[in-house]
Amino acid sequence: MTVPPNTPVSCDVLVIGGGIAGLSLAAELAVAHGADVVLVEAEQTLAYHTSSRSARQLIPSYGPLPVQDLTLRTLALIRSAEAELSAPVLTPRSFLLIGDEESVRDRASTHMHPVMPAEALGLAPELKPGAFTAAGLDTTSVACDTDALLEYHRQRLCSAGGRIMTGQRVREAGRREGPAAGLWEVAAQGSRFRAQTVINAAGAWADGIAEIFGARPLGLTPFRRTAAVVDVERPLAEGAPMVADAGDRFYYRPEGQQVLISPSESEPSVAEDARPRPTDVQALVELVNSVTTMGITGVSRAWTGLRTETQDGLPVVGPDPAVQGFFWLAGQGGYGFQTSSGIAELAAGILVGTEAENPLSRTLSPARITV
Ligand SMILES: Cc1cc2nc3c(=O)[nH]c(=O)nc-3n(C[C@H](O)[C@H](O)[C@H](O)COP(=O)(O)OP(=O)(O)OC[C@H]3O[C@@H](n4cnc5c(N)ncnc54)[C@H](O)[C@@H]3O)c2cc1C
Incomplete structure (x- = not known):
């Protein structure tokens, strides 16, 4: 205009x-x-x-109760809007939370149910067995275009x-x-x-x-949050869940034949056009390689955004x-x-x-x- x-x-x-x-x-x-x-x-x-x-994932079990209520309402509204659209905005993608008993229990909600480590490994076979002792699964979570x-x-x-x-x-x-x-x-x-x-x-x-x-x-307060899309030796299965560490050290999910990874950091920032730090991305690659067998071989792109909180x-x-x-x-x-x-x-x-x-x-x- x-x-x-x-x-x-x-x-x-x-x-x-x-x-x-x-x-x-x-x-x-x-x-x-x-x-x-x-x-x-x-x-x-x-x-x-x-x-x-963003990481383009909508997770009903994530966040305080008012946020969970608003997430369910948002999902319902987007689903009814999809009738007017030529392609779906939402596609199923579960959310798997891993950690120890205490950290998973602290993050559990009504939309998440506990799963045994063996079942979690069936859903995310790239995880090294020693990487976690407890898990929770939110099957209502979806990927969002x-x-x-x-x-x-x-x-x-x-x-x-x-x-x-x-x-x-x-x-x-x-x-x-x-x-x-x-x-x-x-x-x-x-x-x-x-x-x-x-x-x-x-x-x-x-x-x-x-x-x-x-x-x-x-x-x-704006908080930095970085993400990167990486090349891997062994791509995750189509339909694999998003996997997140309950201790907020990392999360990842499939991105076609590549994988999106994030260090889940929350570092206060001024309001700015935030940029990733190569050292943070390298440390994240090493961490994800240490807890999974996906074998990250290179970083295709990385970015940082600001998540602003009260x-x-x-x-x-x-x-x-x-x-x-x-x-x-x-x-x-x-x-x-x-x-x-x-x-x-x-x-x-x-x-x-x-x-x-x-x-x-x-x-x-x-x-x-x-x-
Ligand atoms: C790495 C990462 C992963 C995330 N993953 C998810 C996820 O999976 N699911 C989810 O729900 N959320 C996720 N989020 C959070 C989500 O992206 C944000 O909550 C959301 O984008 C915030 O939208 P917004 O419109 O408030 O802010 P913004 O998108 O930042 O929009 C604010 C706009 O205001 C404009 N503006 C500022 N000052 C002025 C001015 N003076 N005059 C005119 N315009 C101005 C800015 O230019 C900007 O475009 C993620 C965030 C990050 C960083």
Whole structure:
């Protein structure tokens, strides 16, 4: 979309951030609630940051209870959307958690059942028997074509008249005075926007966006998480599960004839375009080679993304308690895809006033956070 210089782009809702969070809520508001939505993204392409750097797995047993509930809702919503799509977004891929009795028990949930080590070895025969003594299996877990999911939301948004502007880093904001008093006036690179409501879906930059709008930052912390796709001597079987160490030392899953591996690290970071460190990737390769027989022979590509978390580990969704017309949609941590459609539905409901009685609205409200 292009606009003449100095003409403000007016809308009901201005969404800041073109990752999975911003795109899914923008589409939901435009399609289900008929809102006039503009989405602005700082980078030249949508989903440039964390949303193009995930492991693409949705795991109902993963995360605190509200996250698990939102994951189930997201799976149901994506499955019903698949009827409109030419190819499925979700395909079955179990999640196998391995470790010792205590670490597996600590991470167990209703969606996971314990399995004996012999059964776990049958599912993941590349594991060296001494690598673990206990295991849990989540057969409800699925692989997600995240590119297709992002494109689905982009198309829904555009077909409902929503507008997307990339290369627009929001830098300043204030309240209008005079005839349009009360509206937000927002300045980005070369463009101005006027909106009733602003959605803060800026991922690792969400606290910085709050400051621009005069809201109190919530102490969000971006954490580095690296992943790599590697070549192996013995590829994993098609349909093999994702395998994760309960002590958060590594996880891996098949990626065609290659394997995706991650050190599962959570290292605090500034908000930035994060890059992998070759020494971390090499240490990970050595670790995975020491606990499996897949035989990693080389690294095809590696990347790092930022998983941004609140202090209690739950997403923050709802109106800012002090600044009217400023709405939070951040802190999705490592659950941004698996909670995306559920959170978008909830957030849209909060915005139009139909979710006041939903206990999740209070659980995820920014008002809960005192920093
Ligand atoms: C290695 C790794 C593996 C993961 N695996 C999974 C997984 O298997 N399953 C899962 O559910 N989740 C996973 N995640 C987490 C998931 O990727 C994130 O939770 C999700 O992508 C966050 O989406 P987002 O839209 O909030 O943030 P982002 O995708 O980072 O989007 C925020 C956007 O805001 C834009 N922005 C920032 N400041 C401004 C500004 N001033 N003006 C305009 N735009 C701005 C940014 O450019 C960015 O595009 C993983 C993450 C990593 C790093």
